[in-house]
Amino acid sequence: MLIELKAVNKYYQNGAQNFQVLRDINLAIDRGEFLSIMGPSGAGKTSLINLIGFIDRQYEGEYLFNGTSYQKASDNTLARIRNRSVGFVFQNFKLIGNNTILENVELPLLYGGMTKRAAKPIVEQALTRVGLPNSSQKIPSELSGGQQQRVAIARALVHQPKFIIADEPTGALDTKTSAEIMQIFRDLNRNEGTTIVLVTHDPQVSLYGDRLIKILDGAITADEPVVGVQHALR
Structure with a gap:
């Protein structure tokens, strides 16, 4: 098992008020899976992937990556894990102009x-x-x-991550370009x-995955195999 979340809850404090943004999340992701997480704005998707991507460790419950918890690891250790294990692709590309x-x-x-000299052929290949x-x-x-998003995908791939988090990667693209990016x-x-x-x-877009997680109000409401036109093309 690559990723396993057990009874994960997360709260944000705003003054005297506590807001729960993740509610009793139980989720397991195997190596080689293509998982789609779908939900409306404010459903908790970003909070969930920030946790999975080692950006946020302020939560209750347990997150195991390759069977190990890094919740109490140092900031430097978390930064190394992120760099070696996770590739990020965002909606707005986040390229340096x-x-x-x-x-x-x-x-x-x-x-x-890595040195620039050693990195260059790896970049060209990506x-x-x-x-x-x-x-x-x-x-x-x-x-x-669309080409800029391809660059962002290449950047996510160069260090051979254990997994890629793609956060609304087609949100700024037209329908044809979105299909091309999802094909990649x-x-x-x-x-x-x-x-x-x-x-x-x-x-x-969710139909490109093998498995669909639906999230609403911070809770997983469905965990099901994907059946659809795009998936059938596999």
Whole structure:
């Protein structure tokens, strides 16, 4: 089991008031799964993935990653775990505008202690995997939104993470480009066994996964296999 959450609850304090944002979450994710998490705004999706991605450790209950809890680990240890184990892809790409594509994609490798010289061929290979060969010297503004998201996926892949968290990765894209981006995620999962945790509010996008988690008011309301047109194409 790669990820296991047991009776996880999370609260935010606002003055004298406590707001519960996660309610008794029990969730297990195997290696190689493609999991979709779907719910409306404010349902608790972001709180859940922040916890899974080692960004937030202020919670009650237990989170085991590869059978180990890191809730009481130091900030430095958590940063290392994040860098080595998790790839993040966001809705707004989060690319550095003045940096080249090479410089954007190599960041996780440099943070992990790799030299620029050693990182370059790994970056070039990752860009080829997402359909952007020969683009390393461009800057983000020279690329379309779909191409920028491909760069973000390459950045998430370069350090061979144990899993990828894709947070509304198609939210800023048109329908055709969204389908192309989701095809990349599906191919990574199907052909390379990459574990993917996809967060979306779009029912069509959720169909690309194998398993659908529905969340509402901080609680999991459904955990079911995906059946749909996009899934059938697998």
